[in-house]
Amino acid sequence: MSKKIYIADDDANIRFIIGSFLKNEGYQVEEFESGDALYERFLAVPCDLIILDIMMEGRDGLAICAKLRESYSVLIIIVSALDSELDRITGITLGSDDYLVKPFSPVELVARVKALFRRVDLDRKVVSADILVVGDMRINVKSRDCWIDQKKVDLTPTEFTLLTYMFQHADQAVSRQQLLKHVWGVEWDADTRATDDILKRLRKKLVDSRVKVESVWGFGFRLVVEDEHEKSEK
Amino acid sequence: MSKKIYIADDDANIRFIIGSFLKNEGYQVEEFESGDALYERFLAVPCDLIILDIMMEGRDGLAICAKLRESYSVLIIIVSALDSELDRITGITLGSDDYLVKPFSPVELVARVKALFRRVDLDRKVVSADILVVGDMRINVKSRDCWIDQKKVDLTPTEFTLLTYMFQHADQAVSRQQLLKHVWGVEWDADTRATDDILKRLRKKLVDSRVKVESVWGFGFRLVVEDEHEKSEK
């Protein structure tokens, strides 16, 4: 399906050039004169990627970028005539995925846009990959083994299947029902705490890992990666 | 988050500099003299991100990058002295996530490394996220957690379900009947103040937020976002 891209730049020429190249690649493109206009539009109709100039009327590109990042994971590329190292680092640190310096080649921009979409696709596909990685752990679904860092962990069949499911749903809250259905193949409403039992045993085996199974009270469980040092990086 | 990074560059100085900066950020770093050595190591122990020079003994960085991309979704940054537009585009098109031209600032490299990790984290969390936003609050239906700005709020199951319903009907007046039906699953006319109780507890947890639960006298409740300018009104 065709991806949607919004561009904000106060220079109509640049908008036109960028827009043309991207449309040529089959993307749906909308152009805006200001970051504020783009932001309003995004709230109404989200898009997949945003290209922001820094210097614009109203809020500048950096402000828009930071504002978007508060709540959205949309891809953001900043383009700017500002070429100091500090500018680039600021732009990237504020939340953009890439930073291009004007004048830039439209072809390179297109390549970088594609690279970002490719990255998102790769990250999506990871769920169906043979090797699943979460935090310092990885499991190989084919060979059915499991590693904490470099150390192999022995898992029983049910434990492995359960952990695989949790890996595929990392960060999500998973209900006992869900687990019974996907790990045990039980469709009906079973009154059992078999899930708790396997998790109990799994937890013991994960004590040395930063990957933890949290319980979500009254609901189920959630796989999370413990942050050992800093509290709020983002 | 101690992610693992492999670096391949035939210049020991560059390896050292890059490695130092990255270790300084808390990453686990391993250095290799050639892309082939790095590749072998990766097969044995995967890492999270790879930094490749183009010109090296054996297969060059581009070849390694392409080879890795055949089977793995690991992050790849290419660094190179080659600075033509074509070189950059080739590098990115072949599968790398970023392309930096030597000499580059180690600080910028670190910023870009962080940006890539940030992207992967965002994608992982959003892959199937179902996020509702109202004012300064955010709830993720899939992970079942709730945030005021950047601060996590613990909710009980009923509170969570109720708040979700209110989020879906923000600004609307919601009757007790409605809540009993959708949150409790009660169809009949129940004479209960259970709704008031949960809301009472919810309100306590939302004191720091601009999102408030108003009561609609004789009817039910309404979720509103307080205007921060006229806080003294109520």
Place this chain on the structure above:
DNA sequence: ACAAATATAGGCAAATCTGTGGCAGTTATT
């Protein structure tokens, strides 16, 4: 302003949930 109806706040106890250790039936391994 006053009475009736409705809403809020605090406290309480029943019901529910979770983690633990132990146990036994079944399955796999030697």
Place this chain on the structure above:
DNA sequence: AATAACTGCCACAGATTTGCCTATATTTGT
């Protein structure tokens, strides 16, 4: 066949949640 491993269940203790009760405050209608 004997032994070990795996898995589900049980019971218990501790913690959390939640509905209700009562007292008090607020709103509405006359």
